[in-house]
Amino acid sequence: MSSQKTQLKCIFSPKSKGEIKMVRIKVPATSANLGVGFDCLGLALEQYAYFDFEEAEELLISGCDPVFQTEDNLIYQAFTYTLEKLGQKSRAIHLNIDSSIPPARGLGSSATCVVGGVLGAFALTKTPVDHYQVLQIATEIEGHPDNVAPALYGGLIASFMGENKIYTQKYDIHDSYRFVVFSPDFETSTKEARERLPEKIAFSHAVANQSKLVFALASLASGDGELLQAVQTDQLHEPYRKVMIHEFDDVAAFAREAGACSVLISGSGPSILAIFQEEVPIEKLRTQVSSLQHEWKCYTVNVDLGGAGIC
Ligand SMILES: Nc1ncnc2c1ncn2[C@@H]1O[C@H](COP(=O)(O)OP(=O)(O)OP(=O)(O)O)[C@@H](O)[C@H]1O
Numbered sequence: 186m187s188s189q190k191t192q193l194k195c196i197f198s199p200k201s202k203g204e205i206k207m208v209r210i211k212v213p214a215t216s217a218n219l220g221v222g223f224d225c226l227g228l229a230l231e232q233y234a235y236f237d238f239e240e241a242e243e244l245l246i247s248g249c250d251p252v253f254q255t256e257d258n259l260i261y262q263a264f265t266y267t268l269e270k271l272g273q274k275s276r277a278i279h280l281n282i283d284s285s286i287p288p289a290r291g292l293g294s295s296a297t298c299v300v301g302g303v304l305g306a307f308a309l310t311k312t313p314v315d316h317y318q319v320l321q322i323a324t325e326i327e328g329h330p331d332n333v334a335p336a337l338y339g340g341l342i343a344s345f346m347g348e349n350k351i352y353t354q355k356y357d358i359h360d361s362y363r364f365v366v367f368s369p370d371f372e373t374s375t376k377e378a379r380e381r382l383p384e385k386i387a388f389s390h391a392v393a394n395q396s397k398l399v400f401a402l403a404s405l406a407s408g409d410g411e412l413l414q415a416v417q418t419d420q421l422h423e424p425y426r427k428v429m430i431h432e433f434d435d436v437a438a439f440a441r442e443a444g445a446c447s448v449l450i451s452g453s454g455p456s457i458l459a460i461f462q463e464e465v466p467i468e469k470l471r472t473q474v475s476s477l478q479h480e481w482k483c484y485t486v487n488v489d490l491g492g493a494g495i496c
């Protein structure tokens with residue numbers, strides 16, 4: 186299995202002396218958990234949110250649902266939280282959001298907002314920063330690193346919160362794998378999905394999950410789709426969350442019949458991530474999901490390898 190330490194390279198180092206009036210930040214969507222990697226694994230996807238930060242006389246937020254156009258906006262909150270950390274005064278900005286990542290669908294929309302806001306603050310104040318600093322602040326805001334780490338580094342990332350440090354590790358994904366997202370017209374909040382989890386789980390379930398996780402990482406790296414299929418079933422979160430996802434069983438059955446090695450809840454749901462090898466009968470899948478009561482978007486998506494950045 187191939188893994189590398191994530192690098193602490195500088196992502197922003199101001200070159201010019203003049204003021205920066207406007208910056209654009211790009212952040213990928215992420216699919217957390219990948220089944221047996223609950224609260225630990227996340228995969229960055231080539232589906233993006235763009236955030237433009239511009240100095241302004243007063244706060245103006247555009248490009249998102251009016252409900253998010255207030256001071257409570259998560260991107261603005263992450264921006265001001267970071268300014269405070271940097272010892273800088275809060276400032277008015279024009280924030281424009283151009284995101285193809287729907288909120289509360291299990292595709293890491295909140296992590297894009299947090300990473301975008303943190304990076305926006307460093308960039309607009311011309312403060313040099315490396316990945317680890319962004320990871321630390323973004324994790325403080327988001328509460329866990331499993332979405333923010335892949336959003337920041339790109340690729341398949343495992344993360345773990347130690348006592349005084351956040352550990353991240355990048356794992357390879359074999360190029361024979363193809364990823365399909367099924368994203369419905371209804372939302373699930375992460376908070377609600379976490380409230381569904383039991384306080385205690387059976388010892389045998391914990392053992393099964395940790396054993397499968399080791400093999401899941403190996404099969405993702407080696408391209409052994411049969412092994413990936415054998416270790417896909419999670420016993421820590423999916424059984425409790427599937428019931429919140431209308432038509433989960435129908436979508437999963439379509440994906441499995443079409444040859445998916447693995448069908449997983451993306452993040453805390455309700456989107457579903459299916460992993461195929463080689464050909465994906467995408468038109469057939471679209472026709473099948475169009476027969477369901479809810480509207481399901483169904484698309485193939487590549488793994489993002491670059492992570493977040495300043496455009
Ligand atoms: N385009 C956006 N503009 C403003 N706020 C947004 C936007 N997209 C997401 N958010 C914020 O993120 C919240 C959704 O976060 P939540 O953790 O519930 O879902 P998610 O991040 O999409 O899913 P998951 O964490 O399971 O991948 C919204 O309530 C809102 O605060």
Ligand SMILES: N[C@@H](CCO)C(=O)O
Binds near residue numbers: 218375378422453
């Ligand atoms: N690991 C998190 C990801 C969603 O933010 C969960 O499943 O609740």
